[in-house]
Amino acid sequence: MKESFFRSMTWLHTWVGLLVCWLLFLIFFAGTISFFKDEITIWAKPETHHVQHQAQRVQSQADQINYVFAQL
Incomplete structure (x- = not known):
């Protein structure tokens, strides 16, 4: 473990928070892309x-x- 319980929980909280935030970012980004799928297709093929x-x-x-x- 780390130096103390507090430091290990701080480390765990930081990395779990970052992983959850990146996962939510990917979910919302994919949802936005799927919502604007038709507009993106039109933009990509002028x-x-x-x-x-x-x-x-x-x-x-x-x-x-x-x-x-x-x-x-």
């Missing part, structure tokens, strides 16, 4: 990007929102 597809998607979302409001 030659296949068409404004018309974006407009259709916005119109589809607007139609869905209007449908939900009509149901309410």
